[in-house]
Every structure is written in structure tokens, then in C-alpha cells.
Amino acid sequence: MRMTLAILLCKALRFAGKLVGKGSSLPGQFALKLCPDVLRRVKLPSYVIAVTGSNGKTSTVEMIASVLRAAGKDVVYNAEGSNQIEGVTTLILTHCTLGGRMKGDVLLLESDERYARYSFRWFHPTHFVITNLYRDQLTRNGHPEWVYDAILPALHPDTTLVLNADDPLVSCFAQGHDRIRWFGLESWSGATVEHQGIYHDGARCPACKGPMEYTLYHYNHIGHYHCPACGHHRHTPDFAATGLDLKEGILTLEGDTRLALSFRSIYNVYNILAAWSLCRLCGVEKDTIASVLGSYILKNGRMVTFTLGRHHGVLLTSKHENSVAYDTNLRYIRDTERPCTVLVMVDAISRKYFTGETSWLWDIDFDLINVSHVERVVLCGKYVHDLALRFDFSAIPQEKITCYSSIPEAVQALAQEGEEDLYVVTCFSDRDKLLDKVQRTE
Amino acid sequence: MDFTLLHLYPEAMSLYGEYANLSVLSRLLEDLGAEVTLRTVAGGEVPDFSGADLIYMGAGTERTQKAALSWLMPRQKALRQAEEEGALVFFTGNAMELLGTAITDKEGKRFEGLGFASFTTTETDKRVPHDIIARTDFLDTPLVGFMNKCSVTAGAAHPLCSAMDLGAGNEAEGGPEGFFHGNLLATHITGPVLVKNPAFLLFVAKRLYEAKGEAMPPLPAGRPWLDRAERAYQVTLTELSAQIKGT
Numbered sequence: 001m002r003m004t005l006a007i008l009l010c011k012a013l014r015f016a017g018k019l020v021g022k023g024s025s026l027p028g029q030f031a032l033k034l035c036p037d038v039l040r041r042v043k044l045p046s047y048v049i050a051v052t053g054s055n056g057k058t059s060t061v062e063m064i065a066s067v068l069r070a071a072g073k074d075v076v077y078n079a080e081g082s083n084q085i086e087g088v089t090t091l092i093l094t095h096c097t098l099g100g101r102m103k104g105d106v107l108l109l110e111s112d113e114r115y116a117r118y119s120f121r122w123f124h125p126t127h128f129v130i131t132n133l134y135r136d137q138l139t140r141n142g143h144p145e146w147v148y149d150a151i152l153p154a155l156h157p158d159t160t161l162v163l164n165a166d167d168p169l170v171s172c173f174a175q176g177h178d179r180i181r182w183f184g185l186e187s188w189s190g191a192t193v194e195h196q197g198i199y200h201d202g203a204r205c206p207a208c209k210g211p212m213e214y215t216l217y218h219y220n221h222i223g224h225y226h227c228p229a230c231g232h233h234r235h236t237p238d239f240a241a242t243g244l245d246l247k248e249g250i251l252t253l254e255g256d257t258r259l260a261l262s263f264r265s266i267y268n269v270y271n272i273l274a275a276w277s278l279c280r281l282c283g284v285e286k287d288t289i290a291s292v293l294g295s296y297i298l299k300n301g302r303m304v305t306f307t308l309g310r311h312h313g314v315l316l317t318s319k320h321e322n323s324v325a326y327d328t329n330l331r332y333i334r335d336t337e338r339p340c341t342v343l344v345m346v347d348a349i350s351r352k353y354f355t356g357e358t359s360w361l362w363d364i365d366f367d368l369i370n371v372s373h374v375e376r377v378v379l380c381g382k383y384v385h386d387l388a389l390r391f392d393f394s395a396i397p398q399e400k401i402t403c404y405s406s407i408p409e410a411v412q413a414l415a416q417e418g419e420e421d422l423y424v425v426t427c428f429s430d431r432d433k434l435l436d437k438v439q440r441t442e
Numbered sequence: 443m444d445f446t447l448l449h450l451y452p453e454a455m456s457l458y459g460e461y462a463n464l465s466v467l468s469r470l471l472e473d474l475g476a477e478v479t480l481r482t483v484a485g486g487e488v489p490d491f492s493g494a495d496l497i498y499m500g501a502g503t504e505r506t507q508k509a510a511l512s513w514l515m516p517r518q519k520a521l522r523q524a525e526e527e528g529a530l531v532f533f534t535g536n537a538m539e540l541l542g543t544a545i546t547d548k549e550g551k552r553f554e555g556l557g558f559a560s561f562t563t564t565e566t567d568k569r570v571p572h573d574i575i576a577r578t579d580f581l582d583t584p585l586v587g588f589m590n591k592c593s594v595t596a597g598a599a600h601p602l603c604s605a606m607d608l609g610a611g612n613e614a615e616g617g618p619e620g621f622f623h624g625n626l627l628a629t630h631i632t633g634p635v636l637v638k639n640p641a642f643l644l645f646v647a648k649r650l651y652e653a654k655g656e657a658m659p660p661l662p663a664g665r666p667w668l669d670r671a672e673r674a675y676q677v678t679l680t681e682l683s684a685q686i687k688g689t
Binding site: 135138139140141142143144145146198199200203204206209210211354355356357358359360361362363382383385386388389392393 | 454459674
């Protein structure tokens with residue numbers, strides 16, 4: 001009875017909330033007060049899929065949803081990104097019959113890495129995809145091992161873990177867990193023998209802290225590793241990207257399926273690989289997955305094209321406080337090889353909370369854009385002095401750098417001069433300050 | 443003038459851009475006309491403290507910190523001797539905790555510390571990373587920065603900061619923070635504290651000169667990077683101060 005009341009309440013509040021434009025967590029919050037174990041009582045679909053990790057959650061979830069729908073499955077997922085327990089409760093209960101049976105073939109959840117254990121207290125996913133763990137928003141998250149410890153209690157023994165074999169910390173989730181499927185990237189022309197980047201979080205084995213050895217690096221600490229001291233090592237992937245040509249934009253999966261990449265970034269490759277692996281585990285045919293993921297255009301708007309004055313511009317949304325996201329976008333700019341200006345904006349460090357923390361700037365490898373085709377670097381925003389100081393310690397020649405203490409000043413200056421390509425690297429928290437002033441193009 | 447800066451375990455004890463503390467210190471000393479040698483020590487390698495003017499370690503994860511302790515413990519006496527002979531031992535983030543007598547982790551396991559100071563640290567399962575403003579008795583302006591810890595340090599008799607205007611100190615909100623006694627200089631502030639606090643950077647450089655019985659030469663004019671550091675400091679201080687008023 002309580003369950004039915006909670007479902008009714010949740011549906012009613014969600015309906016009312018939508019009318020007044022309220023968020024999705026409140027109905028779930030009230031339903032949980034009325035019936036705290038409602039998520040244990042409801043009957044969930046036969047596939048309950050969770051995706052977590054520092055980067056790529058949203059993109060991976062979107063791709064999985066598109067593929068499974070193309071395969072004829074009815075997928076319910078938290079597209080609004082309400083990934084804590086209240087939002088998950090709202091999602092589930094609003095899709096339930098009053099008898100407590102959830103409609104749909106698949107429940108797909110993007111799960112906040114710090115709150116997964118609360119979301120999965122009452123039920124557990126059939127499949128849990130963990131993409132990667134990096135330094136990300138340390139002002140909230142502490143550090144990657146802290147996040148690892150937070151995810152661990154959320155992993156039920158019956159859940160099949162779908163893990164990134166190339167991430168040494170993510171691989172530790174396999175310890176003591178029987179049901180593991182691995183995905184990973186094999187050697188390709190962009191892999192390096194030496195570590196690239198400012199810091200090396202793979203230098204020490206996460207299991208025993210002995211020195212780790214790598215035969216190759218894909219980027220940052222992601223690669224093929226083994227620890228001579230304790231034996232922790234990369235597992236042979238069940239689902240492998242067997243070929244990658246980022247210049248041509250071709251990805252080969254499991255030796256026989258070729259995909260054209262719409263966004264030629266190594267990040268995108270891992271998101272596709274995670275989605276591919278999960279969909280294969282759900283029994284979807286390779287051709288069906290390939291037809292959806294081939295040339296898949298991300299709908300989350302992380303890459304936006306526009307014109308500003310005579311510049312053709314591309315906004316590459318990074319995340320402040322996430323040096324790997326920055327590095328990935330800087331690498332993308334490095335590989336374009338056309339004359340360009342790079343605009344870096346740091347004004348509000350987060351859109352969700354206050355912090356004045358700028359240490360992460362020192363973890364970003366800005367030397368990636370110390371190349372001749374990057375002709376100018378424009379820095380702006382409230383934290384422009386922190387940025388400029390960081391660039392004082394980069395190899396980029398000072399004469400290439402111009403600073404503005406506000407975003408409008410920088411935008412105005414760029415509108416008035418130059419016609420080279422313009423790449424903008426910034427965060428969700430700051431990007432609208434630019435997008436409001438430019439002409440968007442498709 | 444020659445200075446040798448020794449960076450302990452930069453690959454491991456590096457939570458958040460800590461290497462930059464040595465980048466700015468080296469740049470400053472070079473601008474003052476000194477020759478700077480930067481040496482790094484890898485985890486598990488036996489450090490040689492001879493000739494070191496500054497011995498630095500930054501923050502790490504809780505597990506890496508215990509590894510760092512095990513790497514350094516066999517050289518405890520040598521480190522103590524180097525400090526007594528004038529080397530400045532500068533430990534930031536949870537590297538500070540190594541200087542005390544013990545660290546107890548959240549499972550209750552106790553690790554003997556280096557024992558250079560009488561404080562003890564207890565880790566908890568709570569972590570509240572936060573921005574900080576801290577006052578000292580030796581600088582005209584407060585320190586700004588960020589703290590990322592899950593521990594409480596009790597019994598630090600000689601704190602570096604007398605009080606916190608924003609954030610938690612060693613044991614309590616607003617309370618004293620860090621440790622500064624003899625040539626031991628420690629703070630739990632995470633990341634490049636010397637980058638964010640140019641006055642503190644100058645203070646450390648001055649100590650290095652004094653340890654050699656010399657006065658720090660006057661700063662040559664036209665150091666744009668130092669001007670930028672100062673402006674960045676002012677912006678951060680203004681932003682963080684607004685948080686105090688807002689609460």
C-alpha cells in the first residue's frame with residue numbers, strides 16, 4: 001500500500017513539477033520519505049544498466065540508449081542527468097504501474113560516482129559500466145582513490161562489471177569480483193612508449209604502490225600496464241578496439257567492424273567502446289551497433305561551431321578542475337594543423353558551487369599547443385592572472401599571449417580582428433558567456 | 443649563490459599541481475641571481491639529503507602517503523640531521539602528517555610517523571575539501587588556498603597559521619593550522635601554495651638565504667610573472683573573503 005501511495009505521490013508531484021518547470025529530484029525525495037524502501041519493492045526490467053566514472057558518463061549513456069532503441073528495446077534513462085538517489089527514484093516510480101512494475105525493457109542510469117552506493121542500496125544493476133577515474137573536480141571529489149572507495153560499496157556480487165581494462169585504478173574493481181567483462185584499446189599509431197602529461201597518476205601501482213611499468217600509453221595514465229611487484233596488470237579485453245586511425249577518423253572494433261568517427265578524439269573512442277561492449281552484452285548485433293554509433297553525433301552539445309567576426313569558431317567544452325578533459329581538447333587542437341587562435345576562459349570555476357581553486361591549471365599540459373599553427377593564445381576571465389601565470393611557466397612564447405580580464409573584452413577584440421580558425425576551451429560554467437555573443441552554425 | 447632543492451616523490455606525492463611550488467621557487471631564486479639545482483627522488487629510491495637547502499614533499503592520497511612514509515622511514519635520522527644542519531624541510535598537504543609521531547587510518551591502523559613533532563593525526567571517513575584563508579604571525583597578508591583532507595591533527599604546538607578566517611585548521615574550524623618550528627615548515631594546504639601566495643614564496647626564499655648566512659638580495663624590477671602572481675592572489679583573496687561575508 002505504501003508503495004502504491006509513493007508511486008502515486010511521485011507521479012503527481014512530477015506532473016505538477018513539470019508544469020512549473022521544477023527539477024526531478026523533489027518527487028523522488030517525497031516518495032522516499034513515504035516509503036524508504038520503495039526501490040526494493042518495485043519490479044525492475046530485466047536489464048538495469050548503470051554507468052559511472054570521471055568522464056564520458058553522459059555520452060556513453062546517450063549512445064547506449066540510441067543503440068538499444070534501434071535494437072527495438074524500450075529504454076528508460078535519466079536524460080536529465082538527475083543521477084543521485086532522489087532523481088533515480090523519480091525516474092523509476094514515474095515509469096511504474098501502480099502495482100509496482102516498471103515499464104520498459106531496460107533501465108539505464110548515469111550514476112554519480114560519489115553517490116552510487118546510496119542509489120544502489122535497495123536494488124542493484126545487472127551491468128555496471130565504469131569508464132575511468134581521473135583527477136576531476138577535486139574540490140568536491142577529494143581524489144580518484146577516494147572516489148574508488150566511494151564506488152566500491154555500490155558494486156553487488158551479482159552485478160556484471162564492464163570495466164575499462166586500460167585504466168589501472170578502474171581495473172582494481174575486479175579484485176574479488178567474479179563477473180567481469182573488459183573493454184580496451186589495442187596498440188595504434190597514436191599510442192606512445194613514454195608517458196605524456198604533466199603528472200602521472202599511473203606511475204605507482206594503485207594496489208601495492210610499487211612502480212608500475214607500461215608497454216604503451218594511450219593518453220595520461222590510460223594504457224597497457226603491469227606491476228612487477230604485485231602482478232596487477234591490464235587484462236586482455238573481451239571487447240577490444242583493434243584499430244584506430246584518428247587522422248582518418250576510423251575505429252575498428254573486434255577486428256571486423258569499422259566505424260567512422262564524427263569526433264576524432266581518443267575520449268570519444270573510449271565512450272564508443274564502452275557503449276559497444278555493453279550493447280554486445282545485451283545481445284545486440286554488431287551491425288546494428290555499428291550503424292548507430294558510426295558517425296554518431298553527440299547530442300550533448302559539448303562541441304559547438306560558430307562564427308565570431310570573420311573567425312570560424314569551434315567551442316570544445318572542457319571541464320574546469322579536470323585536466324584530462326583540457327588535455328584531450330588541447331591535443332585535438334594540436335592535431336588540426338591549420339593556423340588558429342586558442343581562447344581559454346576561466347571566469348566561474350564551477351556552475352554548481354563556489355570555489356576559487358585554480359591548482360588544476362598546473363596539471364594541464366598547455367605545452368600541447370606550443371605548435372606553430374597555434375598563432376595566438378587569448379586568455380580571459382576573472383582568473384586570467386592565474387591563467388597567465390600558468391602560461392609563464394609553459395613553453396609557449398610570451399609574444400603569442402594576450403590577456404583580458406573579462407570575457408566580453410576578449411570576445412570584442414576577437415570580433416574586430418583576424419580571420420583564422422578560433423578554438424575555445426572552457427567549461428559549461430563559462431561557455432554561455434561566449435555563446436551569447438556569437439553566431440552559431442550547424 | 444647556489445641552491446639545491448630536493449623534491450621527494452613528485453610522481454607519487456602529487457595530488458594537485460604540487461610540483462609548481464618548486465617551479466616558482468626556482469624561478470624566483472634564479473631571478474635573484476642564484477644558481478638552482480632541482481633534484482627529484484622517486485618512490486622507493488634512497489634519498490641523499492647532502493647539500494640540500496630545501497627538502498619538499500607535497501600531498502598524496504591516503505594510501506600513497508603511507509607508502510611515502512615507508513620509503514622515508516629508513517632515512518629518518520638522515521633527514522633529521524639535514525634539518526638540524528639548516529635544510530628547510532617543507533611538507534605540504536598530508537605530507538605534513540608524516541612529521542608527527544603517528545597517523546591512524548580510518549580502519550584504526552596506526553602508523554609510526556617520523557616523530558620530528560609531537561602531533562598525531564587521525565584519518566576519518568569524512569572529507570570536506572574547501573577553500574581557505576589563513577592568518578600567520580609572520581606575513582602581513584593572509585594565506586589563501588585550498589584544503590583537501592579527511593584527517594584531524596592534534597597537538598601541533600607550533601602552528602604555522604594562528605587562525606583560519608575561512609576553513610578548518612589542524613583540529614577545528616577556524617583554529618590554528620600547520621606546523622612551523624626550527625626548520626620544519628608544514629601546512630595541510632593542498633596544491634601549489636607558493637604559487638598562490640607570493641608573500642609566502644618570498645618568505646621561503648628569504649629563509650633559504652638566511653640559512654646560508656646571507657640576506658636575500660632586493661628583487662630586480664620587471665618580473666611580470668610575480669606581478670601576475672600578486673594580482674591572482676588579490677582576486678582569490680577578494681573572492682574568498684566574499685564567501686566569509688556571505689556565510
